[in-house]
Amino acid sequence: MTADTAYHGEMGRQFALQATNSAYNAHTDRPAMLRLAGDVSGLRVLDLGCGAGHYSAELLRRGAGHVVGVEGSESLLRAAQERLEDRAVLHHHDLEAPLSFLADESFDLAVMALVYHHIDARGQLLAELRRVLRPGGTLLVSTTHPTSDWTYFGGSYFAGERVELPFGDGFVISYWRMTLEQFLGELLGAGFVLEELTEPRATQEARLVDLRRYDKTHREPHFLAVRLRRP
Template sequence: MTADTAYHGEMGRQFALHATNSAYNAHTDRPAMLELAGDVSSLRVLDLGCGAGHYAAELLRMGAGQVVGVEGSETLLRAAQERLEDKAVLHRHDLEEPLSFLADQSFDLAVMALVYHHIDARGQLLAELRRVLRPGGTLLVSTTHPTGDWNYFGGSYFASERVELPFGDGFALNHWRMTLEQFLQELLGAGFALEKLTEPRATQEARLVDIRRYDKTHQQPHFLAVKLRRP
């Protein structure tokens, strides 16, 4: 993410804490994405927008051979380093820029969890992902649900615009809202093949964390997650 959209300073610290056990991040998006990942035994995994390292830690626990994390926020990268110690390779990098430090066809799996909708240069990023994934490799992407954004922000469902969502103590998350059509066309147009699409709902564990948000995810869509294949 850019310097403007990465979660720096106090916002980053609050997000790292929030993502550890929140109903939405820990008990809705993360379980869905890890289920889509399936068997990761011995795979080389790229975690783009790795945040505080929660996904990387789970992927390693599931048997991934190596995880390489990329994050634009120094605050979140420090949190990831504390969580992962020396178990993953971490890079600070602006995802608006090419992934020139990563070799061609060097990963089996790439994960972008709730990152894609923050990016302006999405076409460039998808082209880079196609480059660094081996043929037959897997790309997992989760994003805010287009219908959920429409319900929250109103206006035209077909709007493509940056919006802000209040977060934490006086902060705001800045991201693109887009239609389902736009989201899928960007991914398919970059040369990826869609294998599975899911609309995650909170797991039972979320009931103990936040029953209101648990109920909301079972009544209206919040996230969208897709599994794609690089031909």
């Protein structure tokens, strides 16, 4: 039995609020992923683990032609529906299961923002992404930085274990701690080609939101983001 990776109920509501303007989500990961996306004018975009719809909304603002969001949490999906209204097609779906409702080679760009490390069935998910992306299509993936996890949790860098991180009002986020070798190895092993890797630092706007976290991202790597191509 795979883990339930979605942020349900009140946890989802709190995450949606935090992601709107937090130093890490809004001002570190999101700008990096959008930069990696480049020109999205007219593209068909798949937003996996779309959360409260922040990435989808920005991609649409930048000219994406059609956006499909997939999210396992009903509370986050409601937040996405409020944010996106009828501008995107949203699906309630557990990413541990195949994306059987999506057609082969139907997307130009797929985005997985801070989702991949939560998933148990990552091999299956990558195979599904390769199926639904057109040849030459782009995959963007961000994750927690292996060095950041090692610094925070300690122990062996090569532990490769599920860890838990306190979040919000008494909640816990569970995800897989991975080495850089494992993270990139899984993506390349699934047949994707690496085009760019970045270690995002918070934008200047984050200084006004949370100066401590802004400074931290400029001293220590916190996230890792990659742009890959489907041959």
